[in-house]
Amino acid sequence: MNFKTLTHRIEIGDRKYNVLSVTNFDELYEQLLSKGMQHEDVADERIPYWAELWPSAVGLATHLVSNTHLIDGKTVLEIGAGLGLPAVVAASLGAEVTATDYLQDAVDFAEKNAEINGISGIDFRTFDWRAAETYEKFDVLLASDVAYERSQFEHLQQAFIHLVKPGGLILLSEPNRYIAEPFLENLKGAGYGLKKYPYDVQVKDIKSKVSVYEIKN
Numbered sequence: 001m002n003f004k005t006l007t008h009r010i011e012i013g014d015r016k017y018n019v020l021s022v023t024n025f026d027e028l029y030e031q032l033l034s035k036g037m038q039h040e041d042v043a044d045e046r047i048p049y050w051a052e053l054w055p056s057a058v059g060l061a062t063h064l065v066s067n068t069h070l071i072d073g074k075t076v077l078e079i080g081a082g083l084g085l086p087a088v089v090a091a092s093l094g095a096e097v098t099a100t101d102y103l104q105d106a107v108d109f110a111e112k113n114a115e116i117n118g119i120s121g122i123d124f125r126t127f128d129w130r131a132a133e134t135y136e137k138f139d140v141l142l143a144s145d146v147a148y149e150r151s152q153f154e155h156l157q158q159a160f161i162h163l164v165k166p167g168g169l170i171l172l173s174e175p176n177r178y179i180a181e182p183f184l185e186n187l188k189g190a191g192y193g194l195k196k197y198p199y200d201v202q203v204k205d206i207k208s209k210v211s212v213y214e215i216k217n
Helices: 025-033 054-065 085-092 104-116 129-134 150-163 177-191
Strands: 005-013 013-024 075-079 096-101 123-126 140-144 162-174 192-203 206-216
Touching: 005 054, 013 085, 025 150, 054 085, 054 104, 054 140, 054 192, 054 206, 075 085, 075 150, 085 104, 085 140, 096 104, 096 192, 104 123, 129 150, 140 150, 140 177, 150 177, 177 192
Parallel strands: 075 096, 075 140, 096 123, 140 162
Antiparallel strands: 005 013, 162 206, 192 206
């Protein structure tokens, strides 16, 4: 698959990060659909959302830089890592990081982004959070812009249960989508405590508002 790329230069406080993203999303999506509706990639909706740098990733990265105590010296797992910015930032701040995504292309790009930022030691893996019950547990779970499909809400909530150590922390970022509200309410109903932190972020000259939630059970 041919990728056309763009490098974003992200400044967070006094820190600077480079993020390589893909610019030909429409072409990648058309290639997916060309496989036919019965193909497993299409049936499983393996849409290449990972290819773009999303505001929620920048918002989560900003929260990490502003609150280094949350992750310094901790084991950290990012799910749905996409291009891997939060994982790279967490590793640069002293965390022991595992970065995962459902698709191998995303994992490959996240690894490239660690390399171009001079960050080593991140464990990159493919991972389906729908099978989280057999996975190891971490001190902190990073989840950027994952609550966008109702069909995944139950799987996602189960992943939170299985992937985080007792007394651990979930950091969830999302762009204030209406569709995410039931998921957040379900977490409250399940006994989770949520603290919300608003951020104004900018990606490719477009300003967005992002909320980062610190979630504890």
